[in-house]
Amino acid sequence: MMKKIREWMAVALCAAMCICGCAAEESADKPEKPAVSKEEEEKPYQKKLDMVNPSAYDNVMGLNLEPGTSLSVIGKAEGVPYWDEVKRGAEQAVKDINKNLGYEGKKQVKMTYSAPGTPDNVDEQVNILDEELARYPAALAIAIADSKACEVQFDLAAESDIPVVAFDSGSDYQGLMAMVSTNNREAAQEAARKLAESVEEKGEVILFIHDSKSGSAMSREQGFREEIEANYPEITVAEVCYMDRLSDMKEGIAAEMNGQVDPAESGDVEVIEENEGQIQDENANPETKEQIPDDGEAVEADMITDEDVIDYLFEKHPEVTGIYATNGDSVKQAVEALERNESKASVVGFDADTEELDALKDGAVEALVLQNPFGMGYAAVIASARAALSMGNEAVVDTGYTWITKKNLKDEEIQKLLYQ
Numbered sequence: 422m423m424k425k426i427r428e429w430m431a432v433a434l435c436a437a438m439c440i441c442g443c444a445a446e447e448s449a450d451k452p453e454k455p456a457v458s459k460e461e462e463e464k465p466y467q468k469k470l471d472m473v474n475p476s477a478y479d480n481v482m483g484l485n486l487e488p489g490t491s492l493s494v495i496g497k498a499e500g501v502p503y504w505d506e507v508k509r510g511a512e513q514a515v516k517d518i519n520k521n522l523g524y525e526g527k528k529q530v531k532m533t534y535s536a537p538g539t540p541d542n543v544d545e546q547v548n549i550l551d552e553e554l555a556r557y558p559a560a561l562a563i564a565i566a567d568s569k570a571c572e573v574q575f576d577l578a579a580e581s582d583i584p585v586v587a588f589d590s591g592s593d594y595q596g597l598m599a600m601v602s603t604n605n606r607e608a609a610q611e612a613a614r615k616l617a618e619s620v621e622e623k624g625e626v627i628l629f630i631h632d633s634k635s636g637s638a639m640s641r642e643q644g645f646r647e648e649i650e651a652n653y654p655e656i657t658v659a660e661v662c663y664m665d666r667l668s669d670m671k672e673g674i675a676a677e678m679n680g681q682v683d684p685a686e687s688g689d690v691e692v693i694e695e696n697e698g699q700i701q702d703e704n705a706n707p708e709t710k711e712q713i714p715d716d717g718e719a720v721e722a723d724m725i726t727d728e729d730v731i732d733y734l735f736e737k738h739p740e741v742t743g744i745y746a747t748n749g750d751s752v753k754q755a756v757e758a759l760e761r762n763e764s765k766a767s768v769v770g771f772d773a774d775t776e777e778l779d780a781l782k783d784g785a786v787e788a789l790v791l792q793n794p795f796g797m798g799y800a801a802v803i804a805s806a807r808a809a810l811s812m813g814n815e816a817v818v819d820t821g822y823t824w825i826t827k828k829n830l831k832d833e834e835i836q837k838l839l840y841q
Contacts, residue, residue, distance in 0.1 A: 466513060468837040469795040472821030478601070478800040481517045484810065486559070488528035492805050493553040494798070495546065495563040496536035497589065497635075502774035503749055503794050506840040507564070507589070508534050510798025518806065532802065533558070540750075541632050541665040543567040550574045554583060559809035562601075562801040564589035567634040584808035588801040589794075590637040599804040599814035603792045603822050605637050609644030609747075611824070612769050612790060613653070616743045619767040619787050623655035624742030627734060629755050629770075631748035633663040641747040641771065659738045664751050667730045671722040674733050678720045728761070735762040746770035749777055752789070756780045773825060773839060781827055791838055793820045 464470075470479035494511045496504045515532045524530060535553065537545035546566045553561055554577060561578065565571060565587055575594050578585050588601035616626065628645065632638045642661070649656050662670075735741065735758060744759070746752040749772035759766060770777070771790040780786040797820040804814050829835055 466510075466795055466799075468834070469510070469793055470799060472793045472823075472838075473796045473800050474819045474821065475815055478803045478815075478818050479796070481514065481521045481803065481806075483812075484518055484803070484806045485522065486518065486530050486806055486809065488524055488530075490530045490809065491556065491558045492530065492532045492802060492809070493556065493558040493561040494532060494534045494801060494805070495549055495553060495561070496534065497546070497564045497566050498540040499536050499538055501540065501749070502840060503772050503792070504536060504540075506794035507798035507801075508536075510795035510800075511562075511802050512798075513795075514799040514802035518802075530806075537566070540566065541634075543570050543634065547571060547574065554578055554581065557581060558583060560584045560586065560598075560805035562586040562588055562805045565592050565636065566590070566632075568592040568636045568639070569634070584805070586801055586804045586808060586814070588797055588804075590635040592636060598808040599816060599818055601797055601801045601804055601818040601820060602637065603790075603797075604819050605640035606644035606647075608771070608790045608792075608822050609641040610648040612641075612745060612771075612788075613645045613648035615788050615824070616745055616767060616769040617649070617653045617656060619769070620656065620742040622653050625657050625659035625738050625740060626743035626745060627659055627738065627741055627755075627766075628661045629744060629746040629751040630661060630663050631746075631751045632665040634665070638663075638747055645745055656743075659741060660734050662731065662734060664754065667727045670730050671725040674725055674730060675720045675722045728758075731758045732762060735764060741766050744768045744770075748772055749774045752777050752780070752786065756785045759785065778830070778839075781825065781830060784827065788824055788826045791823050791825045791835070793822060793838070794840065796820045 473479040492515070494508075496507055498504045511532060511534055515530055519525070519529045522530070533553065533556070535549045537549065543566045546563075547570055550563060550571060551574060554574060561583055563571070563585065568590070569592070571592070572594055575585055575596055579596050584598045585596065586599045586601065587597050589603075591597065591600045591602065620626070626649075628642060630638050630642050646658065649658065731754060741764065744755045744766050746755045746768060747770065749770075752768065752770035752772065753776050755768050755770070758764070759768070767787045768780075768785065769788050770786065771792065773789050773791045777786065777789060781789060800818050800820055804818060807814050823835070823838065825835055
């Protein structure tokens with residue numbers, strides 16, 4: 422009996438060894454997936470994508486583009502931190518599309534990103550648009566520098582079945598597939614409230630608008646004006662200075678300095694009214710009128726620099742309490758003007774490049790609208806891909822914004838959204 426029991430035990434032991442061996446072999450064929458930390462699992466740019474609404478534009482799922490599909494994206498400028506970040510977002514979207522579809526080599530979806538050398542070079546952007554349309558991409562996305570400049574090209578795109586998506590700045594052209602941008606009017610209204618609070622809801626403010634042509638500039642000016650006029654009767658918009666029209670202002674300033682124009686009668690220094698190209702200075706102050714220099718020589722327009730134009734506005738309004746600036750360059754120009762004129766005016770503006778953040782830390786800037794250029798570039802590519810696939814698009818894709826101040830600048834959530 423004991424012998425039989427030992428035989429049964431031997432058989433059971435062999436069976437157990439076989440089972441363990443098979444399990445080990447199967448385990449070797451399918452190694453366990455190593456544990457992934459939450460930090461590794463989350464993409465480093467995920468917080469920026471989370472700001473995009475609707476959420477269909479923060480991912481590449483369902484975008485089954487044909488191998489070798491070509492997309493075109495046209496920005497507003499090269500070598501500008503904001504636009505460099507837009508480009509990074511667009512490039513990342515294309516990488517994610519290829520990874521999701523398993524495309525490599527010649528099968529990869531391709532994107533051409535182009536931009537003029539400077540933000541206000543409308544002619545160069547139009548030439549780039551012509552070149553990109555000649556490539557016949559599956560879809561094209563463009564940040565429109567001049568809201569009226571590209572309609573002929575958009576008609577040609579429609580004739581060639583090339584869908585067009587606008588981002589950052591749009592236009593009233595009816596054939597655009599989607600508009601991907603910050604809610605500029607809402608952000609501008611909030612900027613007005615923050616500046617009003619900073620100046621104790623009274624005094625004169627100067628508006629530094631980054632251009633006189635783009636949809637984003639128009640919306641940011643209009644939203645700010647609406648809020649001030651509706652809710653802050655003791656705040657006056659003393660001047661509106663369009664940064665792309667400084668040269669146009671020089672003739673008027675020269676005439677005024679030479680005594681050829683009396684501000685009390687004309688009320689005008691050459692400040693270009695939105696959309697009309699008319700000359701306007703809303704609250705000219707005759708007490709600050711400059712006269713012909715002591716040497717008797719008249720001031721010529723070509724003797725006046727861009728800095729002189731801006732400084733002239735501060736000379737006219739020495740009691741200015743606030744500055745509203747609508748992009749990174751105009752914020753920097755405003756800060757430099759405050760330093761030159763030893764003004765203590767509060768500054769509220771858009772964007773957050775390194776120089777602006779330094780000014781924020783130093784207290785020269787009160788607050789900044791931190792847009793989401795990475796998410797904007799990413800969502801513009803998603804919208805383009807959807808248009809190429811005839812999937813349909815939302816009319817407006819909101820890429821979000823947040824406010825940064827000296828107080829919250831070091832917060833982890835803010836740091837994840839910054840671009841340098």
